[in-house]
Structures are given as structure tokens and as C-alpha cells.
Amino acid sequence: MKLYNDYRQYFEKTLQGRYVTLAHILPLLNRYKNEYEISEIGTSELGKKIPMIKLGHGTEKVLGWSQMHGNEATTTKAILDFIKLVSEQKIYKKEMLDFLQEYTFYIIPVLNPDGAANYTRENANKIDLNRDAQNLTQSESRALATIFKNLNPDLCLNLHDQRTIYGFKTGKPATISFLAPAANKKRSVTPSRKTAIQHIETMTGVLKTVLPGQIGRYDDAFNPDCVGDSFQMAGVPTILFEAGHIADDYQREASRKYVCIALLALFGIVVAPETNILPYRKIPENRKNFKDILLRNVKIPEFSKAKDVAFQYKEELVGDVVQFVLYVDEIGGLTTYFGHKEFNLKGAEILVNSQKKYQVGEKVLEIVNNNDDSVLFIK
Known part of the structure; x- marks a missing residue:
């Protein structure tokens, strides 16, 4: 066509x-x-x-x-x-x-x-x-x-x-x-x-x-x-x-x-x-059944087993430009979901905004793999 x-x-x-x-x-x-x-x-x-x-x-x-x-x-x-x-x-x-x-x-x-x-x-x-x-x-x-x-x-x-x-x-x-x-x-x-x-x-x-x-x-x-x-x-x-x-x-x-x-x-x-x-x-x-970013098998200090962490964009109008602002959306066993971007952390820990602890609803400026310092997301 x-x-x-x-x-x-x-x-x-x-x-x-x-x-x-x-x-x-x-x-x-x-x-x-x-x-x-x-x-x-x-x-x-x-x-x-x-x-x-x-x-x-x-x-x-x-x-x-x-x-x-x-x-x-x-x-x-x-x-x-x-x-x-x-x-x-x-x-x-x-x-x-x-x-x-x-x-x-x-x-x-x-x-x-x-x-x-x-x-x-x-x-x-x-x-x-x-x-x-x-x-x-x-x-x-x-x-x-x-x-x-x-x-x-x-x-x-x-x-x-x-x-x-x-x-x-x-x-x-x-x-x-x-x-x-x-x-x-x-x-x-x-x-x-x-x-x-x-x-x-x-x-x-x-x-x-x-x-x-x-x-x-x-x-x-x-x-x-x-x-x-x-x-x-x-x-x-x-x-x-x-x-x-x-x-x-x-x-x-x-x-x-x-x-x-x-x-x-x-x-x-x-x-x-x-x-x-x-x-x-x-x-x-x-x-x-989709999340914007989905991290599989993440080590989280509060849990004995690795979990999945999902992130979702919210659209926010700033002036006359729509900005996509990332937030922590869900933490758990998210096996029924897919990510538009997916990463398998294989048990690695992540830093969200340079912190090991993060919670659902938190605004995200940066996600880093704490094992190898690779940047998974940066605003």
C-alpha cells in the first residue's frame, strides 16, 4: 500500500x-x-x-x-x-x-x-x-x-x-x-x-x-x-x-x-x-495487560524473593507541551502483564532516584541497576 x-x-x-x-x-x-x-x-x-x-x-x-x-x-x-x-x-x-x-x-x-x-x-x-x-x-x-x-x-x-x-x-x-x-x-x-x-x-x-x-x-x-x-x-x-x-x-x-x-x-x-x-x-x-516499563526479577530489601516493578507515564501539560512523567505503578508478581519496555534484572537491585527504597505513586527521575550502574531510565 x-x-x-x-x-x-x-x-x-x-x-x-x-x-x-x-x-x-x-x-x-x-x-x-x-x-x-x-x-x-x-x-x-x-x-x-x-x-x-x-x-x-x-x-x-x-x-x-x-x-x-x-x-x-x-x-x-x-x-x-x-x-x-x-x-x-x-x-x-x-x-x-x-x-x-x-x-x-x-x-x-x-x-x-x-x-x-x-x-x-x-x-x-x-x-x-x-x-x-x-x-x-x-x-x-x-x-x-x-x-x-x-x-x-x-x-x-x-x-x-x-x-x-x-x-x-x-x-x-x-x-x-x-x-x-x-x-x-x-x-x-x-x-x-x-x-x-x-x-x-x-x-x-x-x-x-x-x-x-x-x-x-x-x-x-x-x-x-x-x-x-x-x-x-x-x-x-x-x-x-x-x-x-x-x-x-x-x-x-x-x-x-x-x-x-x-x-x-x-x-x-x-x-x-x-x-x-x-x-x-x-x-x-x-x-x-500492559505497563509502560516493566522490570522483572528485581531484588527488593523488604521481600525475600525477587519481585516485578512496573512504571507508568502520566501525561502532564506544561505550557503548551505534554510531558510524560514516570511514576512507580505497581510492585509484585506481575506475570500477567507485558511491558512496552521490559528488562530482566535477574535478581539485581535497582535505585529509583538514587534510593533503594521506593513506593507506588512515587515520581521517577532515574532508574539505575545497582549491580552494574547501568541506567535503565533517566528523565
Whole structure:
């Protein structure tokens, strides 16, 4: 796949890293104002605009929104990559033209602009918009509900990021995951859910050729307060996207590529052979089985036997840069976990911040193997 190998030639270079706000998006939308229809569906609780861009003029209406959680910007980057690809048509030109004829794609790049600015999951009132589908207490929730009602879309795309903790029993991380949300407590395969499942199978059919073993299925526990479940209840096929982790890609510059490829597959711009289709129930369900750094067989003074020590990053906004700050996460027999980085200490002692004693929740600046003075981590 030419796009896969040469992605950086085509992606939106102005959007990089984890901190993406409305201020980054508006100049890009201004670039497209003479090419596509751009509107405002409402404002945030702090009065920021919530813009929407419309691509195509086909009969099949698709509504997608990103950054419902303000600190989840990977799918926003992927959406702007997709728009750039469609606009420039440097590759897949015929398929892009067919897409514009067949579909009308309404895209809300940043549903939660206040949360995006503060780099928080919640909005300015500390409300999780993805738990506000029934009560509609927040202006952002009402804006989405109104545009959903007015457009009456044929398909909805709920675009998110997932944490680095997700993976599979194979030891591979969940780099992208999907869900066809349930429409009731029985998790019945309703007509709308069946359609969403078929679309997911189409996307995974393409993705498995470039991302084997790293495509997951998100937990489908029913919650009517979640937007995806709510829209599925209304009879509109809805798909949850979750952009995840791969290798050292903490800035999610590789992950964005897989989300964009999924969108291209969804709209038939890239196609997989029939034999590649992966049945929905055979997509492995996400497990919480990864740590960012995992040290095996560490000698700890308080214990008679060696233990495993896990460390996890927390994302902290400093100025306009997201910093990854490491903390001690867990100490014990962590045999069911994998590490994105793993070291077998073979009974060696470690120093955390130059100290032999450390505890869960402690901020980490340095980890050193006390036996040979090798540095395992340094901020």
C-alpha cells in the first residue's frame, strides 16, 4: 500500500504531538473554506466555537466527531490527514472522486475545545461528555445531539484515544480498537449494530495487512449515558474508534496513520481482498495487560524473593507541551502483564532516584541497576 509506506509525504504536517487545540485547527479549516462548507454547530461552556466541515455531496450521510475527550487528539490528526488526502488527491484520485459523489461526511474535529485547551478528558465543568448523552447538561453535548437530530445520519463515527495499558494475550499492544456499541442490556445485534459490525469488518480487513495482531475490540458493556450506545439505541449505526499505542509512539504519530487508513477503508477508497475479512467476534477483545516499563526479577530489601516493578507515564501539560512523567505503578508478581519496555534484572537491585527504597505513586527521575550502574531510565 503506497500510502502506508509514504504516509509522511501526505499527512498534515502542521499537526504533531499530543497537544492539539482549536487554535491549531482553525487555520486549517480556513485553508479549506473555499473548497468545503464549514459551519459552527454551537459553542463550548466557555464560549469557544465548535466548527464542523462538510466533505462531499452524496446521499450517504456520515457524522464523525473527535476530541469529545479533550486530551485524545490522535483521531483529530488522522481526520485532518484524511481531509488533506481528499483535497489534494495525489493518490487514489478516482476513489476520492467516487467518495465525494457517494458520501457526505460531516466532521467535527474538536467537540470539546475547552478540554482540548486544558488537556483534560472532561470539559470546563469537569463533565465527561461521553457520559452526558441522556441528560445533555453541557452545551457541547446539546450541540452534538442537535446536529445528530438535524442531519439524521446513516452512520456515526465516535473517535477516541485509548491508554497504553491495553493489549492482548499474545504480548502485542492494542494499536487500534473498534466497537459496535450495544443498543440494549442484552447486547443484541440490532439492525444498526449489524451495520456497524460490517463496517468494522471492512476496516479490519484492510488494517490486518499492515497491522497484524494489533487490532482490538473494545468492551461492549451497555451504558445509555454513552453517546455511541445512545445513538445505536436510536437506530443509527455507530462505530467507536480507539487509537492506541505501538512501540515508542507516545506522540501517536504512527497511530494516526492507522486511523486514517481505517477511514479510507470505511469509505471504500482502499479495499482488502474478501479473504482478508476478519469476523467481528474473532477480533480479540482488549485486555488491561500492559505497563509502560516493566522490570522483572528485581531484588527488593523488604521481600525475600525477587519481585516485578512496573512504571507508568502520566501525561502532564506544561505550557503548551505534554510531558510524560514516570511514576512507580505497581510492585509484585506481575506475570500477567507485558511491558512496552521490559528488562530482566535477574535478581539485581535497582535505585529509583538514587534510593533503594521506593513506593507506588512515587515520581521517577532515574532508574539505575545497582549491580552494574547501568541506567535503565533517566528523565
